[in-house]
Amino acid sequence: MGFRPRLLDAAASRLRTRKRVGLVLGIAILLTAASPALAQKTLRWKLAAGDQLQVNVIQQTTSTVTIASKPVKTTMDMTLETLWSVDSADDKQIKITQTVKRLAVKLQTGDSTPIAYDSALKTPPVAAAKEVAAAVKPLLTEGSALMVTMNTRGEVLSAQANEKLAELWKTPGAKEIGGPGGSESTQELLKRSIVLLPEKRVDAGDAGKSKWTKEREVEIPIGKVKQATEFVFAGEVEEAGQKLDRIDFTSKLTLVPGGAKSLKLTLKTQEQTGHALFSAEQGRVVSAEQTQKLVTEAPYRETNITVTVESTVRTVVSPLKK
Structure with missing residues (x-):
């Protein structure tokens, strides 16, 4: 009979411990479930x-x-x-x-x-x-x-x-x-x-998943082409002490029917990739980089003329220093 109080005390102690653990786990689960919604941003x-x-x-x-x-x-x-x-x-x-x-x-x-x-x-x-x-x-x-x-x-x-x-x-x-x-x-x-921002809200879980596209016709030296660009939200990064959102993009060019300045010109290779860093806090692009390679070919007399153009473009946006 003398052991019963001690057994009851031990049982009560275990129950209180389980409740505390349960409370902590419950809060952790609640915060984990809530964090994506809290981190969502437009x-x-x-x-x-x-x-x-x-x-x-x-x-x-x-x-x-x-x-x-x-x-x-x-x-x-x-x-x-x-x-x-x-x-x-x-x-x-x-x-x-x-x-x-x-x-x-x-x-x-x-x-x-x-x-x-x-x-x-x-x-x-x-x-x-x-x-x-x-x-x-x-x-x-x-x-x-x-x-x-x-x-x-x-x-x-x-x-x-x-x-x-x-x-x-x-x-x-x-x-x-x-x-x-x-x-x-x-x-x-x-x-x-510079970059087209996503239409919908994004969060960390959307990295690599949230995608959107833009198509337009553009005039370049070889003629009129259709540019189709796919954008991908790549998540949050830190650069120079700033938390920024990265957006990757890839473009494809196709000659518009009748758009080539030379009827015999062919577009052999085209590669265009880049990324932009956006500050949600400042509400503006901070920087963007893009690389492109374009190879065209056209017959000339008894041979072919091959033109290879490679370019890199870097854009930096900053408040005007007064």
């Missing part, structure tokens, strides 16, 4: 009227033209610095005035003397660099700007020259100037969004 650009962003693009391109097994390589390095000034913004659209602050180009074919131009230099351009200067002059003229409208997912809806720039582009020969700074090529460049 990725959207969040800008306000008066905001200013510095958007810098660095592009490196190598083009190799091979005729009768003899390759000729051309390299181009381009730096483009632009200022985004937000005119208005709501939960659907953002209107931005985009001005070009600096453009630098270095071009070299084979062993020839490089062509170099930098709008930031005070010395006047010489030789072939004068053509580049003429091409970019309308964009760099004070008062010139491009009026861009995009939705909060980052899709560019329209890009038009303001009155000043449109007038400069009417100058005889201005629209025919090729390369960087030309009217049509610049407007086409602006229609390319």
Whole structure:
């Protein structure tokens, strides 16, 4: 009989322990079940009227033209610095005035003397660099700007020259100037969004699973092509002390029927991949990188001309330093 109180006390102690363990496990299960919902977020650009962003693009391109097994390589390095000034913004659209602050180009074919131009230099351009200067002059003229409208997912809806720039582009020969700074090529460049954000909310469990697509027609040197891009939410990463959301993307190009500038041109190889880092806290893209390889072939007399273009583009977006 003397052991019964001790047995009852031990049983009560075990019961209390089980209850405590059960309570802890219950809370843990509740938190585990709730955490995906709590971590869900909608990725959207969040800008306000008066905001200013510095958007810098660095592009490196190598083009190799091979005729009768003899390759000729051309390299181009381009730096483009632009200022985004937000005119208005709501939960659907953002209107931005985009001005070009600096453009630098270095071009070299084979062993020839490089062509170099930098709008930031005070010395006047010489030789072939004068053509580049003429091409970019309308964009760099004070008062010139491009009026861009995009939705909060980052899709560019329209890009038009303001009155000043449109007038400069009417100058005889201005629209025919090729390369960087030309009217049509610049407007086409602006229609390319940095990245298209997911329509639905995402969380950590969606990494590698949440996918969305975008198709559009675009004019490139070989002609008109259809670009189909697949985006994939790759989850949260940490870079330079910031928690960012990574979005990977892959694009495929196909020639639009009748779109090739040469009826005999064929698209042999095309690869385009990249990723963007987005700050949900700041409501903007932080950076993006893209690589592309394009190989085309066309008959020429008794041989073929093969053109291989490889490029990398890096975009960095940051608040304007005042």
